[in-house]
Amino acid sequence: xxxxxxxxxxxxxxxxxxxxxxxxxxxxxxxxxxxxxxxxxxxxxxxxxxxxxxxxxxxxxxxxxxxxxxxxxxxxxxxxxxxxxxxxxxxxxxxxxxxxxxxxxxxxxxxxxxxxxxxxxxxxxxxxxxxxxxxxxxxxxxxxxxxxxxxxxxxxxxxxxxxxxxxxxxxxxxxxxxxxxxxxxxxxxxxxxxxxxxxxxxxxxxxxxxxxxxxxxxxxxxxxxxxxxxxxxxxxxxxxxxxxxxxxxxxxxxxxxxxxxxxxxxxxxxxxxxxxxxxxxxxxxxxxxxxxxxxxxxxxxxxxxxxxxxxxxxxxxxxxxxxxxxxxxxxxxxxxxxxxxxxxxxxxxxxxxxxx
Numbered sequence: 001x002x003x004x005x006x007x008x009x010x011x012x013x014x015x016x017x018x019x020x021x022x023x024x025x026x027x028x029x030x031x032x033x034x035x036x037x038x039x040x041x042x043x044x045x046x047x048x049x050x051x052x053x054x055x056x057x058x059x060x061x062x063x064x065x066x067x068x069x070x071x072x073x074x075x076x077x078x079x080x081x082x083x084x085x086x087x088x089x090x091x092x093x094x095x096x097x098x099x100x101x102x103x104x105x106x107x108x109x110x111x112x113x114x115x116x117x118x119x120x121x122x123x124x125x126x127x128x129x130x131x132x133x134x135x136x137x138x139x140x141x142x143x144x145x146x147x148x149x150x151x152x153x154x155x156x157x158x159x160x161x162x163x164x165x166x167x168x169x170x171x172x173x174x175x176x177x178x179x180x181x182x183x184x185x186x187x188x189x190x191x192x193x194x195x196x197x198x199x200x201x202x203x204x205x206x207x208x209x210x211x212x213x214x215x216x217x218x219x220x221x222x223x224x225x226x227x228x229x230x231x232x233x234x235x236x237x238x239x240x241x242x243x244x245x246x247x248x249x250x251x252x253x254x255x256x257x258x259x260x261x262x263x264x265x266x267x268x269x270x271x272x273x274x275x276x277x278x279x280x281x282x283x284x285x286x287x288x289x290x291x292x293x294x295x296x297x298x299x300x301x302x303x304x305x306x307x308x309x310x311x312x313x314x315x316x317x318x319x320x321x322x323x324x325x326x327x328x329x330x331x332x333x334x335x336x337x338x339x340x341x342x343x344x345x346x347x348x349x350x351x352x353x354x355x356x
Contacts, residue, residue, distance in 0.1 A: 006144070006161040009198050009232070010130055013145060013159065016236045022126040022147070027133050042135040045186045046075055050125050050151030051115070058114045058123065063101050070097035070113035074152075074189075082184045083262045086206055087255045089189040093152070094118075094250055116150055118250045121242040125150050132186075139182035146186070147240060154191040154249065155240065159232075162198030169197050173210045180206075191249045192266055194235060201231035203239060205253075205264040214268050221273030238269060248272065251347070252340050271337045274326055279344050285323045286351070 014024050030038040030047070038047045051074070055067050074092065079085040096112030103109050117123040125148075132146040132153075147155030158175050160167040172195035180187055187206060195202050195213060202213035216235040217225045225234045239245060252267035252275070267275075328334045342356045 004162055004198055006159055006164070006167075009159045009161060009196065010144060013157065013196075013232060013236060014128065014130060016233045017128045017147075017240065020237055020241045022128050022240070022242075024128050024130070026130045027142075028131075030129060031133060042133055042140075043185070045134060045153055045183075045188070047127070047148055047151035048075065050127070050148065051075075052151075054125055054150035055113060055115065058117055062099070062111060062113060066099045066101040066111070067113060069099050069101075070115075073097055074115065077185075077188065081262075082180065082187060083207060083255075083264065085188050086190060086264065087262065090191075090253065090255070093189065115152065116246065116249075118246045121246055124242070124246075126242055128155075134183040134186050136183040136185055141179050141183045143179060143186065149245075152189050153186055154189065154245075155194065156186065156190060157194040157196070159195075160197045167197055169195050169200050169202055169213070170210055172197065173202075173204075173213055191253065192239065194239070196232040196235070198232070199230055201235040203235060203266070205266040207263045208266075216269045218269050218273065221269075221276065244272075251275075251344055254336065254339060265336055267336065267340055268333065271333055271340060274337060275341045275344055278323070278326060278341050279348065281324045282345065283348075283350060285321050 018024055025036070026034075028034050029036045032039050032041055032044075038049055048071070052067075052071060055071060059067060074089065074097065077085055079088060093115050096114050098110065099113055100108055100110050127148045129146050129148065130144070132143045134141055134143070143156050144159045145155075145157040146153050147157070156176065156179070158172040158179075160169075160172045176193055176195065190206050193204050193206065193208070193213075195204075201215065203216050204213035215231055216238045217231070219234055219238040219241075225231060239248065248267065252272055254265045256263055256265060326337070328337075345351055345354055345356055
């Protein structure tokens, strides 16, 4: 792949985004000087028109002034620190923006304005923009790909040409750190960061160092991409397929206070799909109607106990309360996996907010 340019890598990435249901665009069209002109200034990092349209579409029963108030709370910063601000916006995106308004009878009412419909992916607007230019505090930077959901820049992908000088995963990660320092507004609501050198591809969180940018080796959890194969298309399809991406943002992202400060944790592919399979096993063990639903979080890894001559969960009687076992290795993220699993149990409607 040494003959590929960075533009070629962008073309391949955009083709994969298109294949999984995203719209695509260029900053030449969407920027202040473009035909669509969805940004009034180069400092604008939210596509406000799309965000306003999504808010109105997802909250049809709330008055305009309440929706305008929610939009102001999203577009205006409240914390000077980027990670604290990111946590604030993550909470609002997941739980909704709390607002108050006067009803027709004059009473003061409270509600939440939804920014994203996590349960119905098709009701959202998915757009990936190529060469997204931001000018902030005199710094001009151009991100290779920015992935927007309802006008919110949730993903930033930095690509390097294989074989070129500086065409490495480490260089791509360093470029993202420069962006965070010089155009931090682009990352206020960021959900994931990704890098690729044309051959390898890595996914990380807003606070992840180079070692914590990890490969995403499966699209559906049923099989792993063999080592040595190009990884970018698998990462895009495995992470950014709309339903999976929304699941990752809502159910597989946490913030943690550490000795070094606040950090953001995004699940790896093994945690994501292990939790999906554990959830289905739990529903089966509790005789839920959805215990055999294969749509939740992908298919799960197919290394069943039957491989070793043992009985698998599907061989057990539905409702026998035998959920199963997840085998962990040291350093695989057991604690976070269990936190993700508990969160999915609490949220699942069939389990009626169980005690964990």
